[in-house]
Amino acid sequence: VEVEAYIGEDDRASHARFGRTDRNAVMYGPPGMAYVYLVYGMHDCLNVVTEPTGRPAAVLVRALEPLEGLSAMRAGRADHVRRSRRSANLTARDRERLAAVPDDRLASGPGLVAAAMGIDRRATGTDLLDPGSDLRIEAGSRAGRSVAATPRLGIGYAGEPWVSRPWRLILADSPSLSGPSRGRGGRD
């Protein structure tokens, strides 16, 4: 329900802005592949490579609206907390906080999408269009819900005009958009 587009080496917000590197190599390959990177040392972010081979581009998946597999998503969130705690067990406080997360906020941010889905950098290169892949994109419908476009988030370093490009696309009425309180009528 929330994605951002990054396209070309000209896009100063894109990982391709420095040209091809070990990290972003998959962005230069065929479309439909997963590109997962680690940001801020603790969060994995899922991207879908787009554009034909040779043209670096990807779409960052920033939020999902959970429909099924809710308990698995909660388990994924719990695993992520355990990893950050470097502990085999959660504290009582951790369990309280996790239990307080509403179903529709289980994946309301790019790092949370990966945590809830159990995705990390090892998924890079997965063919998301192959029905045999564990991680894949399947046909769906947005059932007439309206799409809105806004500037991308967290890319101030890119400068204009990239900061203002309306390349974040959202299902405007979703309660699952990223951010602290978007679910209860946030700014966007």
Next chain:
DNA sequence: GCAAGGATATCG
């Protein structure tokens, strides 16, 4: 408001 956290790209 800000610390945590580790990889990355770049500079010396």
Next chain:
DNA sequence: GATATCCTTGCA
């Protein structure tokens, strides 16, 4: 090899 920075989150 050292360092500044990062497509974030959840705390105080």
